[in-house]
Amino acid sequence: MNNGNSPAAPETTADTIQCPACRGEIRSSVKRCPHCGRPMAGSHSFFYYAFWVALSLVVAALMACIFYVGFLLLNRML
Numbered sequence: 001m002n003n004g005n006s007p008a009a010p011e012t013t014a015d016t017i018q019c020p021a022c023r024g025e026i027r028s029s030v031k032r033c034p035h036c037g038r039p040m041a042g043s044h045s046f047f048y049y050a051f052w053v054a055l056s057l058v059v060a061a062l063m064a065c066i067f068y069v070g071f072l073l074l075n076r077m078l
């Protein structure tokens, strides 16, 4: 993602981002804001997102199974 023509402000380099919590300027490479200590969301690895995607898929499958079993039981009772 370093194509060299990013429309960044002259005073803000591409390596500097703004903390969403305290509006302080921090380097995008840091995992935690040095001003307020807030963890940066963009610093997680691919496996972090893969883990949450897998977890949400498992939860969705479990909920589908629960609804399906509940639907079957409801049909049997009626």
Ligand SMILES: [Zn+2]
Pocket (backbone or CB within 6 Å): 019, 020, 021, 022, 023, 024, 033, 034, 035, 036, 037, 038
């Ligand atoms: Zn901060």
